[in-house]
Amino acid sequence: MAVGLVSRLFVTGLLAALACPCCVDGLARARGRAGRGRSAAKPSGDRAARVWETQAWRSAVYDALREYDSRWQSLLLSEWRSEQDLLREQLREWPERRLEREGWLLKDLEDRAPASQAAEGAIEGVVSQRTATALHIVVRQLPALLEPAAGRRQAATAHPFCLARGASAAATKADAGELLQRLNPSQLSVVRAALARRCTLVQGPAGSGKTRTACFLLAAAVRMRQQRDGGAGGVLAAAASNVAADELLEGLLAAGVCAVRVGQPASVRESLRSATLDAALERSAPVAAARDRLRAAQRSRQAGGGSGGGVSEAFQAVRRAEAAASLRLLKAAEATEPTSLVPLLFGAQQLVLVGDSQQLPPTVTDIAASREGLGTSLFERLQESGVQPLLLDTQYRMHPSLAEFSSRRFYGGLLRSAVRPEERPPPAGLRWPDAGFPVAFVAVRGPEQRSAAEPGGADAPRSPEDEGGTSYSNAAEAEVVARLVRALLDAGDPRPCDLGVITPYNAQALLLQRSLCEEEVEVKSVDGFQGREKELIVFSAVRSNAKRQLGFVADHRRLNVALTRARRGLVIVGDEATLAADPTWRELLSFYRRRRCVVGSADELLPRCE
Structure with a gap:
């Protein structure tokens, strides 16, 4: 069977499996009708029955795909509009310096057109590539006022990926x-x-x-x-x-x-x-040759010896050459x-x-x-939908004690540790309750504050409770975190670059950044730290209220990420009474109490003064 047909059948089957139940039922009914039609066919083969069977199945598949498309189209449009609103808010609220730092603002740009030709009118096109110093614009037809070098059409893409094309010469053996x-x-x-x-x-x-x-x-x-x-x-x-x-x-x-x-x-x-x-x-010979022909056509036209059609044909040749190199x-x-x-x-x-x-x-x-x-x-x-994942069951990051709860609670106890405890010694800056278990939970009862989040912070969490641009902070926890971080840095273990401070809320991250502005430590939200690791992590849980409401701090996936960023030590600062309202947090706190690593204040962890 042709590769293209195999691919289409594979994708169609996957989409059908992901479609809503009514679509899957429709596919099953169509297949049943097709089967009955096949059984009614003559032994020698009834072409009309086979055509009907194929059309019935194809119609059911198309119905399923249309249903799938209609389900997601409105959601994608709503997400796009929300992103545009967020972008407009950022452009309105952020200072010019931050826009430049984030790479969203380019200043003092100059076009490459000669001054005598600049009055021909504005150039309309699509930005295909943005660098720190330039914009590359694709136009439907190359304007005459542009210099040849500016006519290069750059590859435009929005999604990063890699493509493996074959083994290199050094590795083919x-x-x-x-x-x-x-x-x-x-x-x-x-x-x-x-x-x-x-x-x-x-x-x-x-x-x-x-x-x-x-x-x-x-x-x-x-x-x-x-x-x-x-x-x-x-x-x-x-x-x-x-x-x-x-x-x-x-x-x-x-x-x-x-x-x-x-x-x-x-x-x-x-x-x-x-x-x-x-x-x-840039290294492709066909692309280089096509670009040379384009530059020659542009020079010929500027000298009065060529036509606009020649430039347009040369520009199309560049596009075809780039497409051929990218097939x-x-x-x-x-x-x-x-x-x-x-x-x-x-x-x-x-x-x-x-x-x-x-x-x-x-x-x-x-x-x-x-x-x-x-x-x-x-x-x-x-x-x-029933596809069972294959588990990578050995972790190489954390001290075994740090991985113990996550393995038991989130992975059915199947996650093993290849790291030996002596390979991950606890940081020396704190008096750990158990030197063989480098975890400490510091109980802090300080009221949370609900505040307006900075517009579109890069790590701002998005959840139902954040509607209206609000977030949460906790000044009491921020003070305790700052004391612990300074004690750790004063002891020289870990180094500033090996210590991370994370928190669920962007407002708390901003408060911690201000509190630790003189210390060169990284402060981020939990969401912004996924995929990262540090030797030691200090985690501020933030939520503390009489109603014992946790919001999205109760999301077990966010908790799992927070617990698995550290290699050698983890300190959690939070309100034990509020956090215990959630079953997963309650299980974690019970586990920590059995290991006697819950302390009533930061003083129990800080080094004693001689």
């Missing part, structure tokens, strides 16, 4: 079997299973080597294709953030895979920019379900999703769209 010997047993079993399945979910808890496993899986897939098909066909790796895409690219290059990174060059780590699509296009590259998508399906539409025959449903879901700005399901990832939806 190693086959897939030799490559997989570098993995631990659970990683090896996951890679082998994923290579043999059509659809695979890989659940990777914090520190279990998700990126490493994904890179070795991609490298093995590329080498298997090379050995089997002579390198035909590409392997696409899509990521939801630039940081994750860079990590994938770095891992693939280290594994000897020739990978191409697509995305805005300014957002790619500088050491990896030679492996970007833009760099590959093997597929656009990736973000982590929400509708956009996650985009890579599957370009020849997908196998699908592997690597993630963790026990950590935070995709960030959705519009609260209503999130409630309706836009905040549910494709990973979660497939898991809910």
